[in-house]
Amino acid sequence: MRRPPVSLRALLPLVLAGFAVATLGYSHWRFLDDAGKQAQSGAMAEMARQLDQLQAQLEHLARKDEPSRIREVLAATGADPALTTALLAGPDGTIRAAHRQAWVGRDMAGILADRPPVRGLSESGITRTGTNIHGAYPVILDRAPDDLTPTGIGELHLIRSLERPLATARAAAWHQTAHLSLFLLVVVAGLALVLHRQVGQRMNRLTAAADHFAGGDTSARAALAGRDELATISRAFDAMAERVASTHAALDAERERAQVTLHSIGDAVITTDAEGRVEYLNPVAENLTGWSVGEAIDRELDEVFPIFNEFTGEPADNPVRRCLASGTIVGLANHTALQSRDGRVIAIEDSAAPIRDEQGRVMGAVMVFHDVSEKRALTQQLSWQASHDPLTGLVNRREFERRLGALLEDARATGRHHALLFLDLDQFKVVNDTAGHAAGDELLRQLPRALREHLRSQDLLARLGGDEFALLLQDADLAAASRVAEKIRAAVEEYRFHWQGHPFQVGASIGVALVEPDSCDVTDIMSAADVAAYTAKDLGRNRVHVWQHHDDAVRRREGEMHILTVLSEALDRDLFRLESQPIRHFQENGLKRHEEVLVRLIHPTSGELLTPDRFIPAAERYGVMPSLDRWVIRHAFAALAAPLRASRDASGQPTWLFNINLSGASLGDGELLAWIREQTREHDLPPAGVCFEITETAAVANLLETRHFIHELRRDGFRFALDDFGSGLSSFAYLKDLEVDWLKIDGHFIRDLLTDPVDRALVSAINQVGRVMGLRTIAEAAEREEQITALAGIGVDAVQGFGVATPRRLEESLPPAG
Known part of the structure; x- marks a missing residue:
């Protein structure tokens, strides 16, 4: 960190202190040099004495062939704190004994690279290297049989540290110069103490506070008292630090609340930068995408969040890119699914919103989405159930009438003709009564499969309820519809239903009505086909009857349908009278x-009293x-x-x-x-x-x-x-x-x-x-x-x-x- 220049108020004490320090330094150097020379001389003399003593002792032990005692001697010698090395090497340079047992058996050259030469049997070599004195001395390890001629000469090496003698010398030097420099030192120390207390110490506090604050310690304060410049700077610094710390704490609290919120909400959240690269995922997003935060950060959103249309399989537009481009909130298209990293396909709903800075510039986007697989599956299931018969899987009456309405609109718009076939099974009640309702249900399930081979892909088969079915034939005139109806009738007649080993045969009474441009509405078309089917049943069952405007049988059936309407209203309004x-x-x-109690029907509009023969047949039939x-x-x-x-x-x-x-x-x-x-x-x-x-x-x-x-x-x-x-x-x-x-x-x-x-x-x-x-x-x-x-x-x-x-x-x- 760059320090400010020294003030003029501090310059004079610094010059005085510098002069005193220079004087004392030179005097002290002279004393140290003399004391060092004396310490080295004494150490070398001690080294020579020790070498002489060890030579005699080691040669004596060598003649007695006591290697273990030799090792003990060197180990004891190594206990001298001033000695850092004590070893005895053989003629071949192999260490035979040392104060460190680990050296024994090793090559001396690897331990003592710069050893002094051994000059002769009675001369020692002593040299100084840095703060160490290295002494080497020959030692006779083997002699001839006459015990006079040496045959094996080893080397004794001792290394003594000069640090302690030199320290003692330096202490003496200080002692010698103390009296000489006492006055100057006292004066300089006094001046330094005054400057330190008034300027230096306070400046250090201010500098330390600034360094700690810069390092992230927002609690650091200088807190200098007084009315001088340093105190003024201290108060300004402390006030600034307080404001920064307060803002930092508020930001930390806001960040913590945001993190807790994002971790706690049930929706998945992904944030990106302005380039669409991932910056954050909450735990729900990690689970749905299969990516952890650490793995996803800095990756393109398309890689972490691949989405597609669940019906077409085509990739879907990423809402974040559109959001970043437009700066507005963007939602996902319907039927969007997410391909998770682990292979799961998850139906989702989401929206992306831009993240703006204080100037309103878009700096990223946040996308919130959630798993709607169960909801979408339930919706599809409910939609299917609303339009299909649960027993047979065919479309039900409601969906059939909707499709019929669409064909009627097509006929009016294009002039094309379509046909409606109404099928009522004959002898179905025999199956129910003889084999039970489970058999009847199974027959209703099997029969449509037998009929499909006679239908085109665009034809629609539906179950209207009970044993009644209906069939829509697109682009079919009366002749074509009659042919299909006859094929269906024959297929039903030829079909053999087996239940628990027993065969059953049913038939079909089929009514045919055209869907033409001038047809009134869906209700009239359904009624016409229904009347035609029941007319077929009246004429002997297991046959096809085409609805015609001037058909006597049809008119009779239409009369029954009218009576049925009257019956329903009479039941709702209690328009019956009991007679006996x-x-x-x-x-x-x-x-x-x-x-005998008899019943009469009062016509809702005319008030006519109808006898049972007028309404009972219709009541029984319907x-x-x-x-x-x-x-x-x-x-x-x-x-x-x-x-x-x-x-x-x-x-x-x-x-x-x-x-x-x-x-x-x-x-x-x-x-x-x-x-x-x-x-x-x-x-x-x-x-x-x-x-x-x-x-x-x-x-x-x-x-x-x-x-x-x-x-x-x-x-x-x-x-x-x-x-x-x-x-x-x-x-x-x-x-x-x-x-x-x-x-x-x-x-x-x-x-x-x-x-x-x-x-x-x-x-x-x-x-x-x-x-x-x-x-x-x-x-x-x-x-x-x-x-x-x-x-x-x-x-x-x-x-x-x-x-x-x-x-x-x-x-x-x-x-x-x-």
Whole structure:
């Protein structure tokens, strides 16, 4: 460090001190020179004496052949602190003994490179080298047999240090000159002490404080008291140091907070310089990139942070470069992924922002990013689930209708024609009922794979729900669509599904509708194909039907679709009315009143009262019957509970009985049994006052469910009637498997009873079988008195029909509440 020039105030004491020091120095040198010569002379004399003494002693031991004693002597000699070397070498120059055992056996030349010559048997060689005196002396180690002639002469070497004698000489010199220079030294020392205390010591404190502060010790202070120049400089320096230390502490605290923050946040952070080279990574960034801070520093960001589009695989633009170029915040493009150093591919989202100095100049960039792999995978999964059927992996109704809408827009824009195929599987319910729902699900999974070989890559197959599928054919006119539909139908028919060793065959009723420039909307196109498919089913199943504007079958199906809309609104608004029709018994059986509960639909717009034949077929076809059955049961139980309780006889049994119809679809509802029991408890209904009617066809189609359902509710006290008996092909075969109380003979046999002997015989046979099985019979559709008389003659228990009584509103036929 450059020192300031000496001040004029210090110049005179320095000159005086210099003169005194020069005088004392010259005097002291003279005394030292004389004392040194005396010390050297004395040391050489002592060396000679010691050599003489050792020669005699070593030769004596050599004649006695005591090498160990020789080594002991030299070792003891080496204990003299003034001696630095003591050794005895043989004639061949090999060291035989020394004060350092490690030298024994070594070549003397390697130890004593500058040894003095040995002049003769009685002469010693003593020389001075620096601060050492080196003495060498011959020693007779071997003699002839006459003991007079020496045959082996060795060399004894001693090296004595002059440092202690010279030190003693210097001390004497100081002592000799002390009195001479005492006055000058006292004066100079006094002056030096005064200058040191007033200037030197304080300047040293100030200089030391400055040096420490420059070295990084921000706590260093001079703290000089007084009012002189040095004190003023000290106060200015201390004030400056305080401000710098305060600023430094604040910066350290800010830096520490920034480091802690960057290490603690969950996002990855990378900072770069203005050239895009990495300066810092936080732990999260280290983990995601696979680079440590030490490895990444000064590397190009593209090397540490390689990113690409996860769909195309093309490298993505680095946001930091764009940020540095534009000086603005830049975000990553969508679907960006990071290729980690260890090979991982990580979906990320990030943004880069410029780092500016106080003048606003861009000095680097900071990039913040985070791992969105799970989020992106979940989004993709949710997107897939929202547009696909989980069972088959095909697109679902929502996505299919979206694609259909796109094709409709294309048809309107380009004039091209497309086609929609609606597939409804035939006999699928047989698979479900026979082999179980697991088999049905597996069939639904396998069947699309069998159909794909007949489709083009641009065709779209979807599952709309249940056993319904749909197919979009791009650029297909009616003829092409019909050909594809026929291939699909044939493929379904030929497909054999095997489950647990059993083969199953299904068919497909397919409706075809065109997507044309003048098509109304997606709903109309879907409705047209749906109507065409159900028309195909009505015409015999396993066939293709093309939607045409003037097709009678289509118009009939469209009428059903209209009724379906009316049904849905009626269920929402309770637009149904319950009626009851009396049943006449020919013999007294304890029942005072027996009626069948019927349902009518009030048209939402016209108010027309629709009979069941107007809406029940549509309700059955489109799966509305379970909801309708529940509506009837709930409202009938509410109306009948109190009158039935009031009609109980002495034994507690109701003397009134009301029949309520149940559809086949409801028999397959696993929750209906529990729901009926819940309604019974809620309304406190006597179960013996209700008889559920089940059609023979529905009972046979759901035989296992029907048997369980009847068995459970009969245990609760409900009664059952088998409706439309005789309409099926196996009526008598299944009758013994069902625990029913009544047989209702199908009205088809009653209408021609008087003119057709076959019908009369069948009615008689049914009645006879019922009696044998302990069942009561009711003849339906008795419209004339002659029919009623004939039925009484046959022996049926009861009759029902317009010839007995017409239906009336249920609430009007019941006693008023309370």
